[in-house]
């Protein structure tokens with residue numbers, strides 16, 4: 001059997017791929033109604049400042065719990081949401097939900113946190129993005145600088161010239177921006193300096209072996225230097241050990257998130273985590 005693939009021309013359609021595509025179709029179909037059925041939720045992973053050891057923000061991470069299929073990992077359903085276009089509505093819901101939560105935390109007197117939301121390339125390309133973001137902030141009553149949009153390096157490099165303009169539009173609204181999974185894409189340094197983003201997120205793949213691997217050490221040190229020289233800050237993702245944290249601190253990394261501090265938490269667990277850190 002042969003399947004037409006728009007990007008790669010013709011490909012053999014194996015039994016394994018067929019099973020895979022049945023699951024993909026099932027997920028795509030179920031994803032259409034996931035939000036209205038209350039199957040989507042957000043988890044919040046604390047982000048810590050390495051200069052003050054304070055929690056400075058949280059990354060909102062989408063979760064999908066399907067009654068029959070169980071927890072479907074974002075790595076599996078986000079690509080499906082993107083290819084079906086469902087990501088536009090789902091991503092909008094994520095932004096609204098995260099902004100509303102951050103706003104409630106402010107009203108409840110928690111220290112002012114910034115909330116980071118992952119933005120898919122499909123959302124990024126949407127010409128109404130910046131209006132939508134403004135509307136979301138307005139409805140939530142959240143100051144723009146409390147929202148950070150995470151764009152992956154791959155998203156920005158798809159069409160870097162256009163990305164410069166979109167980023168300018170968004171930053172004119174006052175929202176913060178960061179480049180996620182930095183180091184895994186193919187950044188053009190000449191564009192990087194034109195992106196008005198506040199920080200680079202050092203990808204987990206470089207952090208993992210940072211205590212043993214000389215090359216990863218060199219890459220992470222170089223990313224931190226580069227960011228600082230371009231007037232950006234850095235946050236490391238996937239920090240799991242004290243050893244990794246020590247190295248990052250030594251190199252002057254500004255912030256970190258990872259299992260060493262906390263896994264992504266429900267909103268109420270995040271509140272408990274935050275109060276515990278305030279008592280330290």
Ligand code: C2E
Nearest residue numbers: 061062074075078094118119120238239240257258259260
């Ligand atoms: P990401 O934005 O790079 O998010 C970080 C991922 O690393 C999260 O996985 C998080 O749970 C995981 N992580 C955090 N600390 C550690 C650690 O110490 N060790 C390890 N092994 N993992 C850690 P998650 O939640 O499964 O999300 C995976 C990806 O899915 C995200 O990568 C992001 O690209 C995407 N994603 C998640 N939520 C959304 C969303 O609302 N919208 C969009 N467009 N993408 C999302």
Ligand code: MG
Nearest residue numbers: 059118150180
């Ligand atoms: Mg992210």
Ligand code: MG
Nearest residue numbers: 180181201237
């Ligand atoms: Mg990331």
Ligand code: MG
Nearest residue numbers: 181203204237
């Ligand atoms: Mg990553």
